[in-house]
Amino acid sequence: MLRRRVIPCLDVANGRVVKGTRFVDLVDEGDPPELAERYAAEGADELVFLDIGAAPEGRGTLLDIVERTARRAFIPLTVGGGVRSVEDMRDVLRAGADKVSLNTAAVADPGLISACAARFGRQAVVVAIDARRRPDGQGWEVVVKGGREATALEAVDWAERTVALGAGELLVTSMDRDGTRSGFDTELLRAISSRVEVAVIASGGAAGPLDFVAAVREGGADAVLAASIFHRRIHSIAAVKQAMADAGLPVRVVPEAAA
Amino acid sequence: MSAGSARDGRIDHGDPPTAAARPRFAVVDYGAGNLVSIEQALIRVGADVAIARDPAGLDGAHALVVPGVGAAAPAMERLRAAGLVEPIRGWIAAGRPYLGICLGLQLLFDGSDEDGAATLGVIPGRTTRLVDAPTLPHIGWNQVERVRDHELFAGIAPDADFYFVHSYAGAPEAERDDVVLARTTHGGSFVSAVARANLLGVQFHPERSGDDGLRLLTNVVALVRAGAAAGSATPSVALA
Numbered sequence: 001m002l003r004r005r006v007i008p009c010l011d012v013a014n015g016r017v018v019k020g021t022r023f024v025d026l027v028d029e030g031d032p033p034e035l036a037e038r039y040a041a042e043g044a045d046e047l048v049f050l051d052i053g054a055a056p057e058g059r060g061t062l063l064d065i066v067e068r069t070a071r072r073a074f075i076p077l078t079v080g081g082g083v084r085s086v087e088d089m090r091d092v093l094r095a096g097a098d099k100v101s102l103n104t105a106a107v108a109d110p111g112l113i114s115a116c117a118a119r120f121g122r123q124a125v126v127v128a129i130d131a132r133r134r135p136d137g138q139g140w141e142v143v144v145k146g147g148r149e150a151t152a153l154e155a156v157d158w159a160e161r162t163v164a165l166g167a168g169e170l171l172v173t174s175m176d177r178d179g180t181r182s183g184f185d186t187e188l189l190r191a192i193s194s195r196v197e198v199a200v201i202a203s204g205g206a207a208g209p210l211d212f213v214a215a216v217r218e219g220g221a222d223a224v225l226a227a228s229i230f231h232r233r234i235h236s237i238a239a240v241k242q243a244m245a246d247a248g249l250p251v252r253v254v255p256e257a258a259a
Numbered sequence: 260m261s262a263g264s265a266r267d268g269r270i271d272h273g274d275p276p277t278a279a280a281r282p283r284f285a286v287v288d289y290g291a292g293n294l295v296s297i298e299q300a301l302i303r304v305g306a307d308v309a310i311a312r313d314p315a316g317l318d319g320a321h322a323l324v325v326p327g328v329g330a331a332a333p334a335m336e337r338l339r340a341a342g343l344v345e346p347i348r349g350w351i352a353a354g355r356p357y358l359g360i361c362l363g364l365q366l367l368f369d370g371s372d373e374d375g376a377a378t379l380g381v382i383p384g385r386t387t388r389l390v391d392a393p394t395l396p397h398i399g400w401n402q403v404e405r406v407r408d409h410e411l412f413a414g415i416a417p418d419a420d421f422y423f424v425h426s427y428a429g430a431p432e433a434e435r436d437d438v439v440l441a442r443t444t445h446g447g448s449f450v451s452a453v454a455r456a457n458l459l460g461v462q463f464h465p466e467r468s469g470d471d472g473l474r475l476l477t478n479v480v481a482l483v484r485a486g487a488a489a490g491s492a493t494p495s496v497a498l499a
Contacts, residue, residue: 001401001402001444001445002393002394002397002399002400002401002445003399003400003401003420005399005400040469045399045400045422046399067295070293070295070296070299071295071299074296074299074300074303074466074467074468074469074470074472074473075422075467075468075469076422076424076464076467093292093293094293094294094295095295096293096295096296096299097293098292098293098296098424098467120292120328120329121292121328121329121330122396122426123328123329123396123398123424123425123426124292124328124329124424168396168398169396169398197393197394197395198394198395198396199394199398199399222394222398222399223399252400252420253420
């Protein structure tokens with residue numbers, strides 16, 4: 001049976017791992033390849049790098065980080081942030097990433113999703129959706145540019161459309177919960193996971209192991225992503241997986257040395 | 260195999276390989292994605308790696324690795340453009356060590372339902388879409404249930420998980436065929452590993468499957484080393 005994945009997320013800016021709250025107030029959390037190797041040894045099922053600087057002049061730094069990581073951590077790596085073209089995606093895959101996550105560029109040009117899927121296969125195309133609950137409580141709107149800009153898009157509709165265009169997975173982040181440690185927005189996750197057949201990765205708000213269980217059980221997520229609770233060693237990957245296993249969810253057993 | 264491919268298959272791969280301490284693996288690059296991970300994983304487990312972009316890239320190699328993800332038709336087109344289709348067929352026909360990963364396994368069958376492409380035709384059967392899958396693509400860690408013992412899985416727990424990324428899988432024509440080594444369940448059940456003499460194929464990604472994946476690749480290196488020592492990996496074996 002397919003395992004539910006636990007995925008540490010490394011937000012990268014200027015060559016360092018950083019973490020903020022609601023996408024701002026960044027704090028340095030370490031060297032990306034070093035953290036990646038640590039997480040692989042501790043039983044992470046996959047890694048996500050999000051280049052939140054994403055400035056064109058920083059691309060070389062990011063590709064170097066991806067390459068150094070691929071030499072040390074033998075688990076899948078998804079890279080997002082600043083991928084605006086098929087050529088950008090090719091460069092990131094060549095550096096050693098397995099998948100690329102598209103966000104702002106996909107909203108600006110949905111055809112980019114199809115173009116990337118046609119060239120590299122849909123399994124390599126993750127669409128990241130940052131969503132914010134509408135003030136009136138009626139659904140969620142898609143926000144872009146690291147949460148700085150609202151769009152007119154309804155998150156669930158956009159999710160369905162990106163899958164139709166070729167998204168192989170969706171990385172769904174609740175901007176309301178990001179970095180707040182108040183739990184995942186399971187309603188948002190359920191609204192999307194019930195409408196698409198691709199895997200949904202839950203993101204934004206993890207506080208403790210039970211939140212991971214809720215993201216899967218209540219939210220219908222196939223994978224769960226978190227950053228600060230792992231970076232700051234508030235909870236181990238093994239503890240999260242143990243809670244998931246105790247709840248009857250299928251997880252990959254953490255290597256003994258790390259458990 | 261056609262007369263044409265047999266003729267083209269009798270290609271000069273240089274001097275017969277010796278039992279090198281670090282056997283040389285040619286990893287075929289035909290633009291189908293990330294090669295860094297398989298290259299680095301093989302180096303980690305004791306192989307020398309040469310990236311092969313044309314037939315000359317196979318010279319002096321002890322083993323051939325065809326990785327890749329994605330669809331069969333563009334893959335076959337790129338292999339053909341690189342002049343690699345007949346050398347790969349010839350390599351397999353000569354009984355030399357071959358490891359197909361994901362698409363590199365699917366290409367061994369006669370053809371793919373994904374886009375109708377004719378593939379290498381080494382194993383009778385077709386590449387078909389996963390049946391009753393709850394999510395597609397099938398992405399993530401899943402159990403590889405062995406149907407028989409093989410050195411490929413030496414030292415790996417029977418319930419070990421490996422990492423998959425695909426929507427299609429090769430279905431051998433004769434299920435009882437001894438080519439099937441392992442199966443995996445995602446909705447329906449599909450063939451996740453095959454082995455026939457020096458021909459190995461896995462639907463999952465050992466280079467992305469953590470310590471168990473590295474163990475499997477270590478086993479491949481050991482098999483190649485042993486084969487080279489015994490002479491079975493030399494190109495002197497008669498073509499089919």
